[in-house]
Amino acid sequence: MVYRRIIPCLDVKDGRVVKGVQFEGLRDAGDPAEQAARYDADGADEICFLDITATHEDRDTLAELVARTADRIRVPLTVGGGVRKVDDVRRLLQHGADKVAINSAAVRDPSLVDAITTAVGRQCLVVAIDARDGEVYVRGGREPTGKDAVAWAMEVADRGAGEILLTSMNRDGTQVGYDLEITRAVADAVTVPVIASGGVGNVQHLYDGLVTGGADAVLAASIFHFGAHTVREVRQALLDLGAFVRPL
């Protein structure tokens, strides 16, 4: 038996924390390593960085940030954004990431999932799927692919993904809650853990993602930012609701 996980996510741009509403109007919330250490001290089960720009130039910035963060925290760190090849994965792992998330690159070339899994082990690979109305989108939710999200989740799990990070794109940053229907469909379809993401505005949304959506973990950004809720408060509230998260 494994407790369901609470994963604060930091959206990172140029080495700084940001969080946009549907990827527009970014706000600066500080140093990611500092924030990550705070989340760790506050009892986060894991921490996630998503580099939302991830241009070629800021690869060094990201690797340096990952190293600085990994040295300070005592929980696993997942890093995603702009990962295109096996070497990108290796580099982030070498700098202290525990898991690396890939998204568009896997859609473009599904065999990349097999290649990464073979090179670094399946437990290090998270495949991120951005879904809108059951369809897979890429390029930060701008480009439809025609792929069915459930079928794609099953394919990447088959190819060796260790975990799936499912983001409801129509809800990301809107704080109206996860898309529970697609979350449940994916969670039931695959035998690897599923992390629900996108659209969290309150604790009830997290509870619904875990219980109604059947997710193994919930990832959220905005709810933890700017001191609105601490991870510890959220954990206690989830426990009070009866969600099976780690008691502290």
Place this chain on the structure above:
Amino acid sequence: MTAPRALLVDYGMGNLRSLARALERAGAEVSVSADPADIAAADRVVVPGQGAFGQAMARLESTGQADALRAAIAAGRPMLGVCLGLQVLFEASEEAPGVPGLGVFEGQVTLLPVGPGLKRPHMGWSPVLHAGDHPVLAANPSGEAFYFVHSYAAHGAPGVPHATAHHGPVLGSRASGAVPPLSAGLRPAAHSVCEFVAAVARGPLVATQYHPEKSQEAGHRLLTAWLGL
């Protein structure tokens, strides 16, 4: 008082960085080496590892590291195995049929099952239940949660103090009210599909399937206790 010195064995299986930092936070002076001579000379040896059992054993044997580890264990020097570093201490693994492990502990490593609500890799925090007394296990109460990430798990270690965890369906919600603490009657075994070795400890030889370096305070307490042996 001088800091305890720990040698991390680099056999090309996974990231050593987090474990090195965690050992340092627990007060150790950490070095990293692949050289069997360094293993032979080390006060304390840490065997980390992530990846495949067969590849791990092949590297340990071909480099001479396996022999150095056997000698260190025989000499009663403190050793800590983490994750795959626990699995290689058993006799064999389903992951690599025909490849012998170090065989320090009696038992086999098998693939965890999957099923409705039962996910693999087993990933996340699970309660660890003590089976037998050992000062390093006792650094945390039975039922304390640690971070796991693995698809294979060891079974056995009869007659050796160890701790177990349970692989079972992720629980949804309880019908009403809060989740009680383990001591109040929530029994991991009640939802178990398979029980496996979460940690094993014989004298100064300690191994954990979970990652103490990813387990916040609980992991820190365990590492501190091992460094104090």
